[in-house]
Amino acid sequence: MKFEATSGVKGLLGMVAVGALVVGILLGRYAFPVIHVAPAPAPASLRPATESMANLPLAPRPSANPNPETTSAQAEKTSVSKSPADIIAQIKTALAASGRQRQYAALSELIDSIDGKNVRAILAFVETLPQQDKAMVAPLIVSHWAAQDPKAALEYAQNLPTGTFRNWATSAAIGGWADRDAVAAAAYAQKLPAGPGRDQAMQTVVSALAEKNPQAAFDFLQNLPPSRKRQSLYWPIFSRWVAADPRAAAERAAQLPAGSSRNTGLQVVASNWGSLDPEAAYAWASGLPAGDGRNNALQNIFANWASKDPQKAASMVETLPPGNARDQASANIARQWASMDVPAALAWTKNLPAGEAQQNALSYVLATWVQSDPTAAADYVATLPPGKAQEKAATAVAMQLASSDPESALTWMQKIPSGPGRQNVLNNIVSQWTEVDPQAAAAYAMQLSDDDGRKNILENVSRQWARVDAQSALNWASNLPNADARNAVLPGIISSLAETDRAEATKLVAQLPAGQAQSSATTAITWQWAGEDPQGASKWVGSLPEGDARRQGFEALMNRWSESDPYAAGAWLGTLSAGNSRDAAVNSYARRIVSSNPQAAVQWAATISDENTRNSQVESMAGAWLRSDPQNAANWINSASLPDEIKTRLLHPSG
Numbered sequence: 001m002k003f004e005a006t007s008g009v010k011g012l013l014g015m016v017a018v019g020a021l022v023v024g025i026l027l028g029r030y031a032f033p034v035i036h037v038a039p040a041p042a043p044a045s046l047r048p049a050t051e052s053m054a055n056l057p058l059a060p061r062p063s064a065n066p067n068p069e070t071t072s073a074q075a076e077k078t079s080v081s082k083s084p085a086d087i088i089a090q091i092k093t094a095l096a097a098s099g100r101q102r103q104y105a106a107l108s109e110l111i112d113s114i115d116g117k118n119v120r121a122i123l124a125f126v127e128t129l130p131q132q133d134k135a136m137v138a139p140l141i142v143s144h145w146a147a148q149d150p151k152a153a154l155e156y157a158q159n160l161p162t163g164t165f166r167n168w169a170t171s172a173a174i175g176g177w178a179d180r181d182a183v184a185a186a187a188y189a190q191k192l193p194a195g196p197g198r199d200q201a202m203q204t205v206v207s208a209l210a211e212k213n214p215q216a217a218f219d220f221l222q223n224l225p226p227s228r229k230r231q232s233l234y235w236p237i238f239s240r241w242v243a244a245d246p247r248a249a250a251e252r253a254a255q256l257p258a259g260s261s262r263n264t265g266l267q268v269v270a271s272n273w274g275s276l277d278p279e280a281a282y283a284w285a286s287g288l289p290a291g292d293g294r295n296n297a298l299q300n301i302f303a304n305w306a307s308k309d310p311q312k313a314a315s316m317v318e319t320l321p322p323g324n325a326r327d328q329a330s331a332n333i334a335r336q337w338a339s340m341d342v343p344a345a346l347a348w349t350k351n352l353p354a355g356e357a358q359q360n361a362l363s364y365v366l367a368t369w370v371q372s373d374p375t376a377a378a379d380y381v382a383t384l385p386p387g388k389a390q391e392k393a394a395t396a397v398a399m400q401l402a403s404s405d406p407e408s409a410l411t412w413m414q415k416i417p418s419g420p421g422r423q424n425v426l427n428n429i430v431s432q433w434t435e436v437d438p439q440a441a442a443a444y445a446m447q448l449s450d451d452d453g454r455k456n457i458l459e460n461v462s463r464q465w466a467r468v469d470a471q472s473a474l475n476w477a478s479n480l481p482n483a484d485a486r487n488a489v490l491p492g493i494i495s496s497l498a499e500t501d502r503a504e505a506t507k508l509v510a511q512l513p514a515g516q517a518q519s520s521a522t523t524a525i526t527w528q529w530a531g532e533d534p535q536g537a538s539k540w541v542g543s544l545p546e547g548d549a550r551r552q553g554f555e556a557l558m559n560r561w562s563e564s565d566p567y568a569a570g571a572w573l574g575t576l577s578a579g580n581s582r583d584a585a586v587n588s589y590a591r592r593i594v595s596s597n598p599q600a601a602v603q604w605a606a607t608i609s610d611e612n613t614r615n616s617q618v619e620s621m622a623g624a625w626l627r628s629d630p631q632n633a634a635n636w637i638n639s640a641s642l643p644d645e646i647k648t649r650l651l652h653p654s655g
Helices: 007-026 044-052 084-095 100-113 119-126 131-148 150-158 164-190 196-212 214-222 230-244 246-254 260-276 278-286 292-308 310-317 324-338 342-350 356-372 374-383 388-404 406-413 420-436 438-446 454-478 483-497 502-511 516-532 534-542 548-564 566-573 580-593 598-605 611-628 630-639 644-651
Strands: none
Touching (some): 084 100, 084 119, 084 131, 119 131, 131 150, 214 230, 230 246, 246 278, 260 278, 292 324, 310 342, 324 342, 356 374, 374 388, 388 420, 483 502, 502 516, 516 534, 534 548, 548 566, 548 580, 566 580, 580 598, 580 611, 598 611, 598 630, 611 644
């Protein structure tokens, strides 16, 4: 029996992979994270195009038609216009080819047959295709269409239903437009509403600008307003710049202001220059100022170097001073070398200085080795002496095996002696398994014994499952025949559900029987809710009946609220009636503020109704107050209604 991902998970992963492939091609073959760029007036170099775009709507909506000026009054047509039926037949033939790369190549050949006369009929057919095929075909057609008639292509994309596919189509339309008139496309992209659609559009535009003139693309980016993730757009710019003039690109990256943007620029230069001329790139990076920028640059250079000449890279890494940069470079070399020659990589790893860096390098070798020969890699791990090195190595092998065949990973795990090392490996296998098939992982966890950490593994599986599909996880948990198992997994599931449906989560908490499960779920929801809306969280938890759930919820609320707004939290405390839950809230609040305001903490602690708790907390916090403000603290202690023995311990500790 092989445990495999469910068809739904496979389909989702496939669609995402196809979409990423197509968008990556349309973006100029660059891969970089999604960013958020605020709208801004175009820089001086783009103003003529901005003026020509005066009729553009500021914030296009699905039902509104974008109104970019067509780049040319006369759209280009192919010399021979085929009928929609002929092109549709060719699309079907292309999609019948084996492998996405072959399908893409076949589709690319027939794109030029599509023009303004037949494109809408063809896209109507594409809309009927399965999601994976539609995600590949539609962006290609829309991009081609936009190069001829951006207004019409963008109108089509913007009228698609809101979602990922619409963002891809819009990005494809802007990409086709940018190939012909990047300046006008840039002006349009900046006026899109904030969100993934504009992020992808900006990535497309910057990539197109960089292909023609990296310096102009850089100037354009510098004229955009600061953004937390703007540095992601440096990837296509410096990648293209390095190909043309690596030293000029390196010099410009080093001139960026210190911070994430400069680190990103240096990293891109290092990665691309390192693949062209690792020795020259290494000489440059070695002269950079110490810090994250230099460290990341060196890592990229050594990773590229090791993929071509691992022995040379290994000899050069020895010239680095001991520290994180050298340790990380060693790990990169070990991984790359193992993909080409496992025995040589193992021999080199054995000769590294003993310690954590050597263990990490060995783990990388084994994680690579197990992909080609899992039995040999597993047998090698079994020969290692017990200890931290073997545990790390075993975890690396287990994680790699679990990603493709959890059953094999679990079988191999049995070779590891019982103990913390084996338990850690089991946790990692089940966690990896949960990512692809949570139901199968949960079923396996149910069969574990207490010695295998069944309760903890069940909690982790259910929480991880709920982050992906809270309703499915909840249905599974609700149908568990064992009450203890249900109580173990429901709090984590309900907490995850609260992220998307807080009303349903709070309703489920009320349905749980009084006990630890209900208290844990209440704590989790309150903690999360208080981070976003402490007033709302206080109303909900304050509506609960007196008991453990309310008490623990109050503690969670105070712990979170006092971090963000201690004054508002204290004001809320003043509205509570005496009782166990109030005592718990005051206790948590006082502990949170004692380091910054010991006087207030002592005064709050003195209002706790339970005498033993009150005296204990007052004594602890008054001691802190004495250390920061002896005179005022002593005056308060003398006048307080504390037992004499506590006053004596505080005021005369040596006596």
